Amino acid sequence: MKYISLFSGIEAATVAWKPLGWECVAVSEIDPFACAVLKHHYPNTPNLGDITKITKKQLHDIKKIHTNIDILIGGSPCQSFSVAGLRKGLNDPRGNLMLEYIRVVDIIKPTYFIWENVPGALSSNKGRDFGTLIQSMAELRYSLAWRTLDSKNFGVPQRRRRVFLVGCLGNNKRPFEILFEPKSSQRNHPKSKEKRKNNTSKTSASTQEHDLIYHANHKSRPPQKTNYCPTLTAAMGEGGGHIPMTITEKQYASTLCARDHKGIGADSWGPDYQQAVIHNSKVRRLTLIECERLQGFPDNYTQIPWRNKEAKDCPMSHRYRCLGNSMTTNVIKWIGEQI
Numbered sequence: 001m002k003y004i005s006l007f008s009g010i011e012a013a014t015v016a017w018k019p020l021g022w023e024c025v026a027v028s029e030i031d032p033f034a035c036a037v038l039k040h041h042y043p044n045t046p047n048l049g050d051i052t053k054i055t056k057k058q059l060h061d062i063k064k065i066h067t068n069i070d071i072l073i074g075g076s077p078c079q080s081f082s083v084a085g086l087r088k089g090l091n092d093p094r095g096n097l098m099l100e101y102i103r104v105v106d107i108i109k110p111t112y113f114i115w116e117n118v119p120g121a122l123s124s125n126k127g128r129d130f131g132t133l134i135q136s137m138a139e140l141r142y143s144l145a146w147r148t149l150d151s152k153n154f155g156v157p158q159r160r161r162r163v164f165l166v167g168c169l170g171n172n173k174r175p176f177e178i179l180f181e182p183k184s185s186q187r188n189h190p191k192s193k194e195k196r197k198n199n200t201s202k203t204s205a206s207t208q209e210h211d212l213i214y215h216a217n218h219k220s221r222p223p224q225k226t227n228y229c230p231t232l233t234a235a236m237g238e239g240g241g242h243i244p245m246t247i248t249e250k251q252y253a254s255t256l257c258a259r260d261h262k263g264i265g266a267d268s269w270g271p272d273y274q275q276a277v278i279h280n281s282k283v284r285r286l287t288l289i290e291c292e293r294l295q296g297f298p299d300n301y302t303q304i305p306w307r308n309k310e311a312k313d314c315p316m317s318h319r320y321r322c323l324g325n326s327m328t329t330n331v332i333k334w335i336g337e338q339i
Helices: 012-020 032-041 056-066 097-108 120-139 175-179 234-238 288-294 316-325 329-338
Strands: 002-006 023-028 071-074 112-117 143-150 161-168 212-214 245-247 283-285
Touching: 002 012, 002 097, 012 023, 012 329, 023 056, 032 316, 056 097, 071 097, 097 112, 097 120, 112 120, 120 143, 120 161, 143 175, 161 175, 161 329, 175 329, 234 316, 288 316
Parallel strands: 002 023, 002 071, 071 112
Antiparallel strands: 112 161, 143 161, 212 245, 245 283
16 A cells, blocks of 8 residues: 655654555655654655645656555644634634645545544534535545544553544445444444443553653642543643643553643543642653653654754654644554554
């Protein structure tokens, strides 16, 4: 399988799909640090840069070289759709990058496309923005399905709810079959009498012995303990109270909170998740390796030589920010395996 990754960030797709034997033929990213991470790990993969400046000729040239592009994946910037943001949707230039995504799909015509965003994208502008996306893709003759997936169900102890829209051309495996397990199509589920059990396992890509995690917020009420870490966000790169804290106990982390500098959003599981009780436990910020594991990346994946500095001196703020912006590799791998 060959794929193009748009809004690549630090390339969760390739970390997820390289073990499957898939080939990334091009990426598209403009953030300087993220571009440096891409160049460090994937020096032979061309970076097409700003999606608004990618030409038809560039894309046709890629198709000539590789004959066929199986998948196009990308999560356009989510700030314009986030409940925590201003919710300008397609009136925000960042939201309009969704239209650029549609343009590239139209030119490449991959067998599958995968679009990722925050759950707020579904309700932005009373659903009209997402409606624009699915109508446009339907007009390109793609069959479509979408589902909200939470990273905590894929082997990492992080609450990270994201919407995944999958489109398919022709008579290939249908999007519904990719995003929904066979049993989930049966509508006569027997009611469970058992309390739901923790379904997040300790894996090599996870945080080993999970501490309890919460997001510091000095203006909040006394915090309460949770079982997962609040969603990781780019605001972690700003330092201070934006980096979730851990209470050292032998329990699962309360997920890294999904929030920006203006506060937590509903798509980050609400204000209760920024709270935790501190008794006699030691408190500290999440380390960068913990954040890499919470997103399913190898240890020190983001520790690279940067602006004439050695990898050991790589700035922490850039690493936190890019990890907060990334997709969780475990989820992307699962979708790839479903395809």
